[in-house]
Amino acid sequence: MMQRATFLAAVLFALGLPGFSSAWGQDAKPAETYQVVKPPACTNNKGETVGFVETSRGRPGIAAGMARRDPGGKPVVMRSNYSATPPVFQSFIDRHECAHHQTGDVDRPHPPRNGPEHLMNESISDCIAILRLRDEEGYDKAGFEKVAGALRSEMEKIGFPEISISSRISNITNCFKRPGTSKDFVNKVLKRRGLLEQ
Ligand SMILES: [Zn+2]
Numbered sequence: 215m216m217q218r219a220t221f222l223a224a225v226l227f228a229l230g231l232p233g234f235s236s237a238w239g240q241d242a243k244p245a246e247t248y249q250v251v252k253p254p255a256c257t258n259n260k261g262e263t264v265g266f267v268e269t270s271r272g273r274p275g276i277a278a279g280m281a282r283r284d285p286g287g288k289p290v291v292m293r294s295n296y297s298a299t300p301p302v303f304q305s306f307i308d309r310h311e312c313a314h315h316q317t318g319d320v321d322r323p324h325p326p327r328n329g330p331e332h333l334m335n336e337s338i339s340d341c342i343a344i345l346r347l348r349d350e351e352g353y354d355k356a357g358f359e360k361v362a363g364a365l366r367s368e369m370e371k372i373g374f375p376e377i378s379i380s381s382r383i384s385n386i387t388n389c390f391k392r393p394g395t396s397k398d399f400v401n402k403v404l405k406r407r408g409l410l411e412q
Contacts, residue, residue: 245275247297251304254346256291256312259400259409264289264315266308268296276372279307281314289315302357303364309343316342316400318409338403340382341389345396358390 253266264281265288272278272294280292291311296304314320317338325331347353347361362383369379392399404410 245298248300248304250293250296251301251308253291253293253308254305254312254350256308256315258289258315258320259318259404259411260321261411262289264291264312266291266293269294277304277307277368279311281311281320283320289320291315299368300360300364302360303368305347305351306343306361306365309346310339313339313342313400317403318407322407337382337385340386341392342396342399344386344389345392345399348390349395358386362386 250268256264256266258264265284267284267290269292271292275295275298277293277295277297277299279294282290282292284290291308293304293308296307299307314335317335319335319339325335344353344358344361347357351357353361365383365386366379369382401410
């Protein structure tokens with residue numbers, strides 16, 4: 215099932231902290247739910263249209279996305295528990311997962327979890343996601359802060375260490391200031407990987 219999938223929350227899960235959320239989950243306030251946003255357009259590096267599929271799998275109360283090919287070979291983003299997170303962060307997850315398709319991650323051998331190559335792929339996807347929100351959805355500084363705030367709260371919810379949270383926010387902060395479009399950035403990555411199709 216998990217073949218060549220990339221998972222936004224994978225880093226968090228791999229870090230473990232088993233039982234952490236259930237330990238304090240009892241006293242947590244009732245979970246807020248949000249309307250689920252419409253998915254963005256998404257095309258992979260081979261020009262295939264990427265579908266977005268709702269799934270109830272995944273950890274309850276934790277919104278997550280997963281980029282993969284379905285059993286029929288169609289590129290998809292699985293969206294789980296999106297109603298658990300605000301629309302701005304749903305939009306970020308969609309574009310982050312789409313980025314794994316745009317950069318060809320999904321069809322490449324999966325690097326060791328939490329190794330440098332995996333973390334680099336995650337940083338790249340985060341970067342593309344924030345650039346798309348900036349360039350296509352018109353997110354300004356205030357919009358950016360909403361995404362960063364939601365990213366922080368989602369990561370805290372799962373029990374991420376502060377260093378992981380701040381480094382991820384620092385990455386998207388720098389990306390948000392980048393000149394050039396998300397497409398330019400995707401092409402740069404594809405070129406480096408020898409995947410740029412003419
Ligand atoms: Zn990812």
